[in-house]
Amino acid sequence: MTGEQLTLDLDGWEGPLDLLLNLARAQKVDLTRISILALVEQYLGYVERARTLQLELAADYLVMAAWLAYLKSALLLPRDPVADADPEELALRLQLRLERLAAMREAGARLMARDRLGRDVFRRAAAEGLRTIRTPRWSAEIYDLIAGYGRVSARTRPVMHVVQDRAVMTLDAAIARVAAMVGSHVSWTAIERFLPDDATGAFRRSALASSFLAALELARQGRVELQQAAPFAPLYLRAPA
Amino acid sequence: MTPLDDTVRAVEALLFAAAEPMTVDSMRAYVAGDVRAALDRLVSDYAGRGINLVRRGERWHFQTAGDLAHLLRREREEVRRLSRAGIETLAIIAYHEPVTRAEIEAIRGVQISKGTLDVLMEAGWVRPAGRREIPGRPLTFATTPAFLAHFGLETRRDLPGIDDLRAAGLLDPVDLAVERAVEKANEDD
């Protein structure tokens, strides 16, 4: 036997029990009547050969070998009935395991040989299928509805308040006002002078902001000139020269 | 049932398992014997059953009997809750009807997706209520009698007014706080 073949053989086994079962089959007797001792000898011989060929054996093969070596000595040597396990029982245990594996292996083969759906027997390939038509029934409670309206109202109401109550000068108004007034100022005039005299509080701030934007817009159009000495210094306007 | 010969059984199985309707020639590739005679036998065996063997052009196939087609569908009702957008849109329609889509959006402050109105109409709570005679003639929406019935209302006037909502604490407290802060700022000026 070459090393390579032996490796392939070992790869082919599904573990030590599988190897034992195949060795047992070689005895060509019912599993209930195999010679456990002969089986142990064969297994240990197999593992020994693998070792001399320096093949790497999976740990569970070696564990099984150790256990079988122990079983062999127990079967052969007189035993201390108190200290040692009953070797006949250990042998029986091994035989029972082999029987169980053999039974399942055969059961698997018989299962696979049945008429299998999709290989031997067939369901209808062009089944139309059944359809479930789901019709939604929508639900909502009156509370949801009222609370929903409350939510919408609360969301939009404050905005309407603010717009109605606050006095502002719009940008259009500021442009018209600054453009009209700047024509009469040929000398530099502070922007505050362009605000309405009666402007106070929030309206004055609005008028100042809008007038500033108006000044920028008019300067862009070339209808006014601006001058400021430094950031935040007073801003002066005059008509273009 | 009278015993079947092998050709009849084979044709029966073949047509049953086939993904497509089959011609007589294509069946002959699988089945020995008189395929046409087998088809005749099968047509008469299946006449009046829940399944029929039918011929379409040159091809044969089994199909469920036409009068049973309705059985293969089953209707099932699924209860679904309205989304928040759905509830708000329905509320706006109920309080302001007849109302256009643009008006609903203005009141909500958010656009509504097409699906939202569809759901409300599918639920049977909202109906188109004619066009507004302004440029573009937009469609208006209103609630239906089914809406009143579902929400246990006699008339739309049974809906609580905005003051009732405030008294009931149904205006969102967070928004209320914002509103108060804005009012206060205005007073301070």
Next chain:
Amino acid sequence: MTPLDDTVRAVEALLFAAAEPMTVDSMRAYVAGDVRAALDRLVSDYAGRGINLVRRGERWHFQTAGDLAHLLRREREEVRRLSRAGIETLAIIAYHEPVTRAEIEAIRGVQISKGTLDVLMEAGWVRPAGRREIPGRPLTFATTPAFLAHFGLETRRDLPGIDDLRAAGLLDPVDLAVERAVEKANEDD
């Protein structure tokens, strides 16, 4: 053929059109009348035909007759090829279910590689079947309705040779069998 009542025709059409095997309960959602009696009638009507009505666990479906496999067999579409480990593991689960991974490994004398159970579950033949109430609460595995359908088993009692294996004690754990053998030996003494 004797005239069929509406329930028989309906069940016939339903099972014929259904994409999946159906339980009696699921059929009742579509069909009024005595579904069980209709199934009995259909089983006998189709006995010996090219198509048979079969029961697999709680589910029913039509399929082609097994003896026609030689005409219809599709080797190329061969249902997934299982490894030896896969076949043995499937057999152990089917004959012992519910069964833990450790019990499967004890019978095979080797650890199950991760992929083996995955393949069986992916095929839809094996499912997790709850935990065993012993230390560690290990997961157990069992077969599925699709397993019965695929291997043509009406119930698990139809598993090949299961009665003989049970009678021979080959489905009992080794420990139990050893105990029994010891008892028997003591009696014989």
